[in-house]
Amino acid sequence: MISIALDGPAGAGKSTLAKAVAKKLGLIYVDTGALYRAVGLKFSRMGYNTELNCDIENILKSTAVDIRFIGQEQHVFLDGEDVNSLIRTPEISMMASAVSAKPPVRAFLLELQRKLARENSVIMDGRDIGTVVLPDATLKIYVTATPETRADRRYKELKDNGMDVNYDDILNDIKKRDYNDTHRAVAPLKVAEGGIVFDTDNLDFEAALCSLIEIINKGVKN
Numbered sequence: 001m002i003s004i005a006l007d008g009p010a011g012a013g014k015s016t017l018a019k020a021v022a023k024k025l026g027l028i029y030v031d032t033g034a035l036y037r038a039v040g041l042k043f044s045r046m047g048y049n050t051e052l053n054c055d056i057e058n059i060l061k062s063t064a065v066d067i068r069f070i071g072q073e074q075h076v077f078l079d080g081e082d083v084n085s086l087i088r089t090p091e092i093s094m095m096a097s098a099v100s101a102k103p104p105v106r107a108f109l110l111e112l113q114r115k116l117a118r119e120n121s122v123i124m125d126g127r128d129i130g131t132v133v134l135p136d137a138t139l140k141i142y143v144t145a146t147p148e149t150r151a152d153r154r155y156k157e158l159k160d161n162g163m164d165v166n167y168d169d170i171l172n173d174i175k176k177r178d179y180n181d182t183h184r185a186v187a188p189l190k191v192a193e194g195g196i197v198f199d200t201d202n203l204d205f206e207a208a209l210c211s212l213i214e215i216i217n218k219g220v221k222n
């Protein structure tokens with residue numbers, strides 16, 4: 001069983017790269033951001049905004065989040081409903097970032113993530129995989145790029161999915177999320193001890209994938 005932790009800021013290309021690596025190396029790809037997005041969706045549906053003026057622990061008691069793999073694809077279930085197609089909006093991105101700063105939410109999702117890595121060989125992407133969720137991962141990689149490069153990629157991705165979005169709004173959201181994710185008290189985004197920093201700034205997808213596979217093959221052998 002091997003586990004590869006892939007952490008880094010929003011839009012660094014983690015999920016696209018992880019999906020491709022999983023396919024090439026026969027691993028299960030786990031997108032942990034989707035779990036936080038599902039929790040964010042729950043609170044949003046209940047009418048709360050990013051201030052989360054509510055009893056979070058109590059709401060989590062009647063919340064169920066689960067992951068199922070349909071074909072090769074991960075589907076996230078919230079209270080029994082497949083919410084995959086509802087969690088990629090800019091609003092839910094901000095809600096996910098807000099709920100992820102709350103310790104009860106992190107504790108709520110921790111065991112599910114560890115269980116997936118115990119039972120499968122995984123490449124798991126997130127913010128705290130190498131630091132908290134899987135500190136003994138076979139390999140810890142921190143994928144990064146400038147906020148502008150990341151905003152550009154996210155803009156194209158959302159446009160391709162038919163969403164009506166504005167580049168400056170996306171760049172602002174990315175900067176806000178970077179701030180939230182790196183400054184929160186619990187499990188802040190940072191390079192794990194023994195982690196390898198992988199900068200994708202000047203690399204297109206194919207070049208990034210090639211370098212990443214090289215890093216993984218070398219790292220898994222050692």
Ligand code: DC
Pocket residue numbers: 010011032033034036037093096097100101125126127128129177181
């Ligand atoms: O990777 P993503 O953009 O889908 O993640 C959404 C939010 O969830 C992100 O702003 C921070 C949070 N998150 C986290 O705190 N820890 C993780 N392991 C994954 C995501």
